[in-house]
Structures are given as C-alpha cells and as structure tokens.
Amino acid sequence: MLKNYFTIAFRNLAKHKLFSFINIFGLALSMCIGLIVIMRLQDDFSYDRFHPRPNSTYRVISEMTNQSGQDFRLASTPLPLASALKDKYAFVENTVRIYPAWSGKAVAGMKRLGVDVAFTEPSFFNVFGFKLEQGDGAAALNAPNKIILSKETAIRFFGKEEPVGKSLEFENLGNFLITGVMQKTADKSHIDFDVYCSMSSIAGLERAGKLPLQSSDWSNVFKGYTYVLLKEGTPKKQLVSALNNISTVFKKSGASDKSSIRFDIQSLPKITPGEELGNSIGRGATYGKIAAEISIALIILISACFNYTNLSIARSLKRAKEVGIRKVSGALRHHIFLQFIIESVVIAFLALGLAIMMLQLLKNYSSLSAEFFPEGVSMNASLIGWFLLFSVMAGLLAGIVPALTLSTFKPVIVLKNLANVKLFGRNGLRKALIVIQFSLSLVVIIFMLVFNKQFDYMATGDYGFNRDRIINVPLQGKDYHLIKNAIGTISGVQRVSATSDNMGKFASGTANIKLPLSENFVPVKYFDVDEDFVANMQLKLLAGAGMTASVGDEEKEVMINETAVKTLQFKSVGEALDQLIVMDDSIPVRVAGVIKDFHFEGFEFPIRPLVLRGREKAFNYLNIKTSMDEADAGKLVAALHTTWKKINPDEAFNYNWFNRQFYESKSATGTVSMLGLLAFMGITIASLGLLGMVVYTVEGRTREISIRKVMGAGVAAIVSLLSKSFLKLVMIAIVIAAPIGWICSYIFLQIFAVRVQVGVGIIVLASAAVLAVSLLVIGSQVFRVAAANPAGNLRAE
Amino acid sequence: MIQLRKIFKWVNTGSNRTFLLKDINLDIKEGEFISIMGPSGSGKSTLLNIIGMLDEANEGEYNFLHEAVHKLKEREKSTLYKQYIGFVFQAYHLIDELTVYENIETPLIYQNIKSAERKAMVADILDRFNIVGKKDLFPAQLSGGQQQLVGIARALIAKPKLLLADEPTGNLNSKQGEEIMELFKVLNEEGVTIIQVTHSEKNASYGKRIIHLLDGRIQNS
Structure with missing residues (x-):
C-alpha cells in the first residue's frame, strides 16, 4: 500500500x-x-556538558537595585563572596572564582599579541571538567605568577615549541611562568579565556598598584564570577539560604547604603543557554x-x-x-x-x-x-x-x-x-x-x-568630528614624540595628533568630576588627546585656546564639552574656562577649553559629559592629517611605512584610513x-x-x-x-x-x-x-x- | 440478495422538494442480470448509487444479503461494500497516474491482501481479459474499449458477488459495446449478479430482467 x-x-x-x-x-x-x-540550537545546547558534577555545581549571580530603583541581574559577584561561603558553610565542597581582571598585550620573544586573562584558583580543575594537556592541574595554579595557556594561545605564541617552563610577559603586569597548557576539547564552555593565571598573583599585583584593589571589595559586583560545588546530596535551597544570610549581613554592615544586592544561583547546565544577564562572562546564547x-x-x-x-x-x-x-x-x-x-x-x-x-x-x-x-x-x-x-x-x-x-x-x-x-x-x-x-x-x-x-547614516553621517583624509596608526606602545616628529616632516602630512582611542565608538574611560567646593561627583567620559587633536578632528573651541603641548604624566589641564559645562552647572561656556575641576583619579586640573558638543560615542548614545585629557602615556593612536585622498596616497603611505620601520624595526606598521575604517565598523x-x-x-x-x-x-x-x-x-x-x-x-x-x-x-x-x-x-x-x-x-x-x-x-x- | 422497500430519495432546492426516487420496491436474487432503463433524469443512476451504497436513500429500507444497510454505520457499510460490490462507470474512471496493472490492483490494496497474492490475482485477470501486454501502459495510452475493459477488470478483481454498471458502453462504439456486453453475459453465467443502467434497448436485452424507470417510479417489471 x-x-x-x-x-x-x-x-x-x-x-x-x-x-x-x-x-x-x-x-x-x-x-x-x-x-x-x-545547527545553531545544537551548538547552543552543547555548552558545558563535560563537567564532573554539573547538577551540584552552581554559579552565584547578583541581583542589584541601583540608586534609581532599577533592578539588574548580573552574572558577576563580589570577589570575597567565595571565601565567605567556603569558610562558613560545611555543605560547600569547593568554590572557584574567575576574575577576568586584565586583557592586553602579552610578549614572548618577538611575538606581541593580545590576550584575555582570567585569574582563577587550583580548584578550577576540581569543579570544572577542564583538563590539562601538559602540566599538573593541582600544581599549575598553586602559586603566584603561574599561568596556564589555552591550546590556541600556546600555538599562537610558541607554535610547535614546548611552552611549559617558558614565560610570558604581560605588559604592565610583569612576567609569568607557564605551568600548563589546556587540552583542546570538542566541547564548548561559556568559560573561554586565552590565559588562566593563579589567583594568588592578585595580592602582589594589587599591592604594586598594577591592578585596582578589588579582590576584597564587597561593593564591586562587576568583576568576578563565583562558582560553587556542593557536597553530594546537598539540596540547593541550603545554598540559597546561605546566600540570603550573607547578603543580609552585608546590608547591615552598610557596605552598600544606596543600592542593595541580593544573590541567586544558576545551575551549571543552565548557564548556556540561559537567561539574559548583565555582565555575562563570555559567549553563549540566551533564551x-x-x-x-x-x-x-x-x-x-x-x-x-x-x-x-x-x-x-x-x-x-x-x-x-x-x-x-x-x-x-x-x-x-x-x-x-x-x-x-x-x-x-x-x-x-x-x-x-x-x-x-x-x-x-x-x-x-x-x-x-x-x-x-x-x-x-x-x-x-x-x-x-x-x-x-x-x-x-x-x-x-x-x-x-x-x-x-x-x-x-x-x-x-x-x-x-x-x-x-x-x-x-x-x-x-x-x-x-x-x-x-x-x-x-x-x-x-x-x-x-x-x-x-540608519546604519548608512551612522557610517557616513556628521558626528561633529573630521574623518576625511585622516590616517590612524596604532602606536603599539612606541615613543609618541619620536614618531610624531618623524612623521610630521613627511611631505603630504599636514598635522599629526594623538589620542587614546578613536572617536565614535567607546570613550577611553569613565571618571567622576566635581567642582572643588561641590560635594557631588558627576560621571564623565574621557579621552586622552594631544594639543593637535582639536585641529585635526576639526572640533570647535567655544572658549579658551585649548591645551598646550602635553607635558608628560603630570596632568594640569583638560578640555570639556558643552554638556559637561551644563552638568557642572556653569552658567556659560565662558564661566567654565580656567576653572579648576577635581577628577577622582587625578589632581585638580584647569579647564583650558570648552568644545562644542559632538558625537564622540556614536549615534547610539546621546551626547554625555566629556573630558579631553592630555596624559601622554595613555595615547594609543596617531591621527595623521594628509593633504590627499586615499586613492592618491600610495607614496605617502610608503613613506610612513619607511619612517615607522626606521624607528621601530621590529614592529609591523599598521594603518587605517579613518573614514573607511569608520564606515566598515558602523555600516553593519x-x-x-x-x-x-x-x-x-x-x-x-x-x-x-x-x-x-x-x-x-x-x-x-x-x-x-x-x-x-x-x-x-x-x-x-x-x-x-x-x-x-x-x-x-x-x-x-x-x-x-x-x-x-x-x-x-x-x-x-x-x-x-x-x-x-x-x-x-x-x-x-x-x-x-x-x-x-x-x-x-x-x-x-x-x-x-x-x-x-x-x-x-x-x-x- | 437485495430487497428495497419504499425507497424515497429527494433533494431540496429552496422551498421545493424534488423527488428523485419515489416508492421504489425491488427484489433482486443472486445470479440475476438486470437492466435499468429510462429517460434522462428518471433516477436510474441514483437507484444504482443507492444499491451500490455510494448514496443513501432518504426513506425506506434496504437489505443486502440479510444486512439492513439503512441501519449500518459508514464503516460497516464500507466493509460490506468492499467485499461484495464492484463498480463500472461510463467514463471508466481509471487513475491517470497509475498503470493498467496498478489500477487493477487498487481495490486489493484496500483489502489488506498480501503483495504476492495480489500479484497472482492481477495476473489472472489480466490473462483472462487478454490485456497482459498492456499492463504497464497508462490509461491515456489505451482506447476507450480497452480502458473500459480495465475498469471491469478492476471491478472484478476482488471477486464481488454484485457488479454495478452505470452506462458501461455509453462512451464506446457499437462493436466495443457489444464485446463488453458479451463479457457481462459470460460473467453472469459464472454467477456474478449484474445490474446495469443503459439507454440502449439492444444492451438492455442482454439482461434477464428489465426495469423501466420514469420520474423516479418503477413502471412495470
């Protein structure tokens, strides 16, 4: 039939x-x-299936209410939480913290590559199912300055060479000894870093001022991730009530007076795919x-x-x-x-x-x-x-x-x-x-x-800063003055300026500022730029002459935008000029200029208060204003290349035409x-x-x-x-x-x-x-x- | 075999009721060969459809082999029908996408007969009707007479006791028609009860009994 x-x-x-x-x-x-x-679903559901006791393993997540009463659920937790749990509650078999404190350039021999580093503890290998291809799991992270590389990272830096026993230098952090290489598995995990560094390194790095003091800070819920392995047969509500106790004590101690924090838990298999959480650790789909x-x-x-x-x-x-x-x-x-x-x-x-x-x-x-x-x-x-x-x-x-x-x-x-x-x-x-x-x-x-x-407009629209005929060159940590001066003499180069980050995406950082006599700090975004930046970007100075030539690390003067003028409650741009303002991460500085508002964070955000600072060590890019368009600039680029190689023979010369780079990053x-x-x-x-x-x-x-x-x-x-x-x-x-x-x-x-x-x-x-x-x-x-x-x-x- | 008692069939058009069959009383014994005659619209096909259980009377009793058909459920009727009745149409009604062989096989498929057995049965009937050579052709490749032959083969494949034919020769020329009638005669002699609807006096004369219908009533039988 x-x-x-x-x-x-x-x-x-x-x-x-x-x-x-x-x-x-x-x-x-x-x-x-x-x-x-x-196919994507199968991939989404294939995360974290290789851990030894997934149903007894939980991630602690934070529930936060901020000052304005909004609730957030965050994947991250304060770093001291893990020890508070482990020390006081017998049913906790083990805890692991993952603290992605640093990412930047790492150097090994001639290679200098970007890496994401997470600090973690030896218990990492007990709680999770990760295995080492080389090295001893228990000993690999048991002392300061020891690191484990992911398989890809090991290959990126060392190729076929044996990485264990060699060291890797993290810029600004120092040297670290490689004690292991992770095994590459077909299984995916939401935890996916290039380098895992021993948690015991943190204390020293914090003392030396190389990392911010956060490891004992209960009020910082954004930095660390806490995983808890319960003893066999422990019901999860015991963990929930323990966390409730901790957050109550925490509230009484007044550690966070304005906002409140509570904790919740997520079983390991439910992290990916899981609910939408703020500050999530890595890749992985949400429901x-x-x-x-x-x-x-x-x-x-x-x-x-x-x-x-x-x-x-x-x-x-x-x-x-x-x-x-x-x-x-x-x-x-x-x-x-x-x-x-x-x-x-x-x-x-x-x-x-x-x-x-x-x-x-x-x-x-x-x-x-x-x-x-x-x-x-x-x-x-x-x-x-x-x-x-x-x-x-x-x-x-x-x-x-x-x-x-x-x-x-x-x-x-x-x-x-x-x-x-x-x-x-x-x-x-x-x-x-x-x-x-x-x-x-x-x-x-x-x-x-x-x-x-919309995206075409975002890619080509007028943001209030110039992108025409500008070549951006990453400084790669090289001497700014030397290169700026050398490049400035090339014919076809009109002006060279420097900036911490190119405009239009993210600000370089956030700081809080106030007037010397005021009580309240207000948050501002900042970039670090040199004295030629305003001219190169064709920003409009509404008051003042702008910054004079930068003078190294001692910060003396800044420029602010109109919105910052209003936020600081000056009556006019003229009134703000030459006033002293206090930044929470620096000494008081003079306002050397007020700049017409422009879209420094792109069209996604409204214009926020902005401070342009002049700290030389923060410069990451040169902006080279040329007298010609990209099509005619073949010779110029070649000259730039030669000049760069003369100064930095070991470093590859990278450049981007701002206009084109901007278009590509915005056009989606x-x-x-x-x-x-x-x-x-x-x-x-x-x-x-x-x-x-x-x-x-x-x-x-x-x-x-x-x-x-x-x-x-x-x-x-x-x-x-x-x-x-x-x-x-x-x-x-x-x-x-x-x-x-x-x-x-x-x-x-x-x-x-x-x-x-x-x-x-x-x-x-x-x-x-x-x-x-x-x-x-x-x-x-x-x-x-x-x-x-x-x-x-x-x-x- | 068949007893029809006071069969009425009507359709309602608006507020008017039009009778297709009026007070039909009919007894048919096993082994009979009956021709139903009458002008267009006299209710011949309707009567045949009711006997064939494709249609239902609005009123009256119908007994088929001691089963009260008018009381049976759809499914029971279908079982009864599958087992005992074969149908032949004026327009042959073969499935265009199936070959001669497959068309003939179709009724067996719905009777859950095993493949090997089906093969044997179809082979037999192909042989008997002399159409073995045509078994892999599609209906469109056959002449009208050959198509009707296939239609009859299909109706007979499940060895029904009753063969109902609605103007089986209506689309055929006289020679082909005669052949079909001769075939019916032989089948009847072998014991199959046949009821045919026809316009042609000559074809009707092959029947042992002729029923005349006029305006839904039986005239004289």
Whole structure:
C-alpha cells in the first residue's frame, strides 16, 4: 500500500512540474533557514556538558537595585563572596572564582599579541571538567605568577615549541611562568579565556598598584564570577539560604547604603543557554536569542507551508476524481488522508535535500557564512536526525489541511460532475494566506530599508568630528614624540595628533568630576588627546585656546564639552574656562577649553559629559592629517611605512584610513545582507504562492475566458478581469503591512540617540517593489491565457 | 440478495422538494442480470448509487444479503461494500497516474491482501481479459474499449458477488459495446449478479430482467 502511495506521489510530482517546483523550492528556501537554526540550537545546547558534577555545581549571580530603583541581574559577584561561603558553610565542597581582571598585550620573544586573562584558583580543575594537556592541574595554579595557556594561545605564541617552563610577559603586569597548557576539547564552555593565571598573583599585583584593589571589595559586583560545588546530596535551597544570610549581613554592615544586592544561583547546565544577564562572562546564547531565532525560522517555514496548503487545495479538484475512484475501490477516509500526508512528507524530504545543497552553497561560497553558522559545525548523526524530524514536521504542517479536505470528498459527487464540487470557504483561507505572506515580506523589506538607512547614516553621517583624509596608526606602545616628529616632516602630512582611542565608538574611560567646593561627583567620559587633536578632528573651541603641548604624566589641564559645562552647572561656556575641576583619579586640573558638543560615542548614545585629557602615556593612536585622498596616497603611505620601520624595526606598521575604517565598523553590512536574504526569501515564497494560485485560477477559467473572447472581449479587458482580484490581495497586504513596517522600524530606531526618519519614501519604494514583483508574476500567466486562441480551448470541451 | 422497500430519495432546492426516487420496491436474487432503463433524469443512476451504497436513500429500507444497510454505520457499510460490490462507470474512471496493472490492483490494496497474492490475482485477470501486454501502459495510452475493459477488470478483481454498471458502453462504439456486453453475459453465467443502467434497448436485452424507470417510479417489471 505504501509503495502504491509513493509511486503515485512521485508520478504526480513529475507530471505537475510547476507545482512541484513551487512547493519544493519554496519549502527548501525556508527549510534552509530552519536547518541553520537547528545547527545553531545544537551548538547552543552543547555548552558545558563535560563537567564532573554539573547538577551540584552552581554559579552565584547578583541581583542589584541601583540608586534609581532599577533592578539588574548580573552574572558577576563580589570577589570575597567565595571565601565567605567556603569558610562558613560545611555543605560547600569547593568554590572557584574567575576574575577576568586584565586583557592586553602579552610578549614572548618577538611575538606581541593580545590576550584575555582570567585569574582563577587550583580548584578550577576540581569543579570544572577542564583538563590539562601538559602540566599538573593541582600544581599549575598553586602559586603566584603561574599561568596556564589555552591550546590556541600556546600555538599562537610558541607554535610547535614546548611552552611549559617558558614565560610570558604581560605588559604592565610583569612576567609569568607557564605551568600548563589546556587540552583542546570538542566541547564548548561559556568559560573561554586565552590565559588562566593563579589567583594568588592578585595580592602582589594589587599591592604594586598594577591592578585596582578589588579582590576584597564587597561593593564591586562587576568583576568576578563565583562558582560553587556542593557536597553530594546537598539540596540547593541550603545554598540559597546561605546566600540570603550573607547578603543580609552585608546590608547591615552598610557596605552598600544606596543600592542593595541580593544573590541567586544558576545551575551549571543552565548557564548556556540561559537567561539574559548583565555582565555575562563570555559567549553563549540566551533564551531570548534562541526564542527569536526559532520564531524567525517558524514564520518562514509556516509561510512556505502556506504555499503548499494553498496550491494543494487549489489543485484538489484535479485530484478529486482519484479520491472518488479510490473510495469506490474500497478506500476508507484514513487511507486517503494517509496517502496525501505521505505525499506532502515526500515533498518535504525532497525539499530537505535541496535545502541541504543550498546550505552547503551558503556555507562554502557565501560571505555570510560566519554570521550564520556556529564555529566548527559539521554534520553529525543527531543533526541529521533533527533535520529529518524537522522535514516530517514541515510535511505534516503543509499537508494536513489538504489531506483533510481531500479525504472528505464523496465519490458519488466527485465522480458524477466535477463542476459541482465546491470548496466552500476555502477561497477565503487561500486569499488570507496570500495576504499574510505578502504582508510579512513587505514588513521585512521596509524594516531592512530603514535598518540600512540608519546604519548608512551612522557610517557616513556628521558626528561633529573630521574623518576625511585622516590616517590612524596604532602606536603599539612606541615613543609618541619620536614618531610624531618623524612623521610630521613627511611631505603630504599636514598635522599629526594623538589620542587614546578613536572617536565614535567607546570613550577611553569613565571618571567622576566635581567642582572643588561641590560635594557631588558627576560621571564623565574621557579621552586622552594631544594639543593637535582639536585641529585635526576639526572640533570647535567655544572658549579658551585649548591645551598646550602635553607635558608628560603630570596632568594640569583638560578640555570639556558643552554638556559637561551644563552638568557642572556653569552658567556659560565662558564661566567654565580656567576653572579648576577635581577628577577622582587625578589632581585638580584647569579647564583650558570648552568644545562644542559632538558625537564622540556614536549615534547610539546621546551626547554625555566629556573630558579631553592630555596624559601622554595613555595615547594609543596617531591621527595623521594628509593633504590627499586615499586613492592618491600610495607614496605617502610608503613613506610612513619607511619612517615607522626606521624607528621601530621590529614592529609591523599598521594603518587605517579613518573614514573607511569608520564606515566598515558602523555600516553593519553583515546584518543588512542577512535581512536582505530574509526579505528575498520572504518575497520569493510569497511570489511562488501567488504564482501557483494565479496558474490554477487561470487554468480553471480558460473556458470562461474563451467564451468571453468569442463574445468580443479584448486582451486588455481579459487581463484586467483576471488580474484585478489578485492585485486587490496585494494591495490589501500593502495597506496592512505598510503601517506595521513603519511602526516596527520606528520602535527599532528608538534605540539610537540620533536616528533617521522612516520617511514616506521608503514605504512607497518597498510597496512599489512588492507591487512590481506581483505584477510580473500575475502578468506572466494572465497574458498567456488572454492572448490564446479561444477556438482551441472551446473545441476541446 | 437485495430487497428495497419504499425507497424515497429527494433533494431540496429552496422551498421545493424534488423527488428523485419515489416508492421504489425491488427484489433482486443472486445470479440475476438486470437492466435499468429510462429517460434522462428518471433516477436510474441514483437507484444504482443507492444499491451500490455510494448514496443513501432518504426513506425506506434496504437489505443486502440479510444486512439492513439503512441501519449500518459508514464503516460497516464500507466493509460490506468492499467485499461484495464492484463498480463500472461510463467514463471508466481509471487513475491517470497509475498503470493498467496498478489500477487493477487498487481495490486489493484496500483489502489488506498480501503483495504476492495480489500479484497472482492481477495476473489472472489480466490473462483472462487478454490485456497482459498492456499492463504497464497508462490509461491515456489505451482506447476507450480497452480502458473500459480495465475498469471491469478492476471491478472484478476482488471477486464481488454484485457488479454495478452505470452506462458501461455509453462512451464506446457499437462493436466495443457489444464485446463488453458479451463479457457481462459470460460473467453472469459464472454467477456474478449484474445490474446495469443503459439507454440502449439492444444492451438492455442482454439482461434477464428489465426495469423501466420514469420520474423516479418503477413502471412495470
């Protein structure tokens, strides 16, 4: 019986090629997205599966209420918490702290590379399932200045050489002895650092002032992560109540008078994927992200299944006779139902095959590969199992309505006269499906256009600082004066300035300032820049002459922006000039200039108070203003390179044109192309659905059209007669989707402090595009029929 | 075998009730060959469909082999029908996507007969109807007469006791029609009860009894 069903399924597919193509291609497109999501889900759920006692291991998380009464849940906890737990509570078998205190450049021999360092304890290897490839786990971190490298880091620095026993210098921190290399496993973990350093190093580093004093600071909840392993059989509520005690004591001691902190726990397997937490430790999906991905995949899949449903119902009249015959031959309703379900599952499997091919193309030949696919993903048995299950589900979803409809046909009706068969109410459903598909596509298109407009604006907009004809060169810790002077003499270089970080993304740091007589500090952002920076960036000085040449480490003067003037409650920019202000990390300094507000943090944030300081040791980049554009600057760059190499023979010369670098960092090309792909899929699936419906409607009306033509109707009249009802559907979709798209985009734009207008233009453009595509689809079929010779059709009757 | 008592069948169009069958009383014994005749719209096909259990009467009793069909549930009717009745149509009604062989096999599939057994049964009937050579062709590749032959083969494959034919020769030329009628005669002699609806006096004469219908009533039998 099954063989018979498969036979007829395949013969039908082969016979109705257009129908099969629309169904398989549409389903494959959407399944492609579904498969990617499945791969990502599998990756998301594969984290932290290798630890020895996952169900007795917990991470402590902080719940904080800040001064303004907002609640936060943070993945991090104060560093002293671990010992408070371990010392006082017997049911705690072990604790581990992970303290990612430092990241920067590490040096070994000639190599100088960036690393992320986490400080941790020997118990790391008892609580977690990490293994060492070289070195002894218990001894590797048991004394100050010992470090363990991840496998990749070991290879990056030492290649095939033996790293254990060698040392690594962290800039500003000193030398550390390598005592082990981590084993690389296929398993992923939310804990993923380049270097693990012994926690006992901290005390010395803090004494020497190389790291801020935080390890005994109860009020700093942002820096450390605490993991607790409970003794076998301890209920987790014991840990919860212990944490409650600790936070109560902590509150009484007045350690945090303004804000309050409570603690909660998270079992190790529930960290990734887990809830959205502030200050999370590393990579790993949250439930929110997972839910978003699943819903996108489902929406696209359902849309493609709509097509199948839609077309199958439209086509069911052609299959009605078969149903009638089968019933006369003794088939019961469930036989027929099963047959049509099998047919749609067969289609789903064919679509799966096509989807896997598309996936391979996307993975191997697309620039989006990195955006879509989790790292190191490959086909495995369980993935294939999920794919198959997914196809069956898709087949069922697509096939259930047609199967139900077809299996109810009564033979006595369908065998007698097909024209009498009416699919009551189905037309409404089918039209609704088309409208929904087009609406969804249009919303995505509008959103994509707005997204693109916003990011294009962010990439090219006027931030209030100059990016034209500027080359940024990272100083890499080299002597600033030497290089600045040498480069300044090259022809084509107009001016050289220095900065701690390039504008437009993140400030270099946050400090608190106040007036000498005031009580209250206010937070400000700061950069460190030299005296030529204002001119290079074409910032506007509203008052004062700006900073004089920097004088080493002794901080004497700063510049502030207008917002800072207001925040400090000066009445005017002139009043602020030459005043002394107190910074919490420095001595009092004089305001040497007031700068017109500009978007130093990009358009994402409103303009905040800013202090431009002049500490030379904080400079990280040179900004070289040139007299020419990038295209003509070949010689200049070569000269820069030579000069750099003369001064720093061992260091590679790096440079970026500010304009281009800025554009690339802001334009979000990846996301735009992803949205573009989504929009493309949406409109393709919707168009295929429309195409199918037009084809079958037009076919069903061939006779009517022939009669009308014989009666004298012209091609134009026929085309308009046939197109009208479909165009109406598309118009309805536009009317529904345009406002929704506008509202979604408007809401999305609210996350940017400076934003573009959604604008009528985008809505009109998107609607026109959708309309044009649907006209093309409708026209391609309608003209064919309208232009056909009626005699042929009528004779056949 | 068949007893129809006071069978009424009507349709409601608006407020009017149109009777398709009125007070039909009919007894048919096993082994009979009956022709139902009458002008268009006299209710011939409706009567055949009711006998074939494809349709239900609005009123009246129908006993088939001592089962009260009018009291049976859909599923029980279907079982009864599968076992005892074969249907032949004027328009052949073969499944276009299946070959001759597969078309004939279809009823067996729904009776859960094993594959090997099905093969033997289909081979037998192909042989008997002399269409072995055509078994892998699709209906569109056959002439009308050949298609009807396949239709009859399909109706007979499950060895029904009763064969119902709704104008089986209506789409055929006279020579093909005659062949089909000869076949029916032979089948009837082998013990199959046959009821056919026909317009043609000549074909009707193959039957042992002719029932005339007019406006839903039996005239004289």
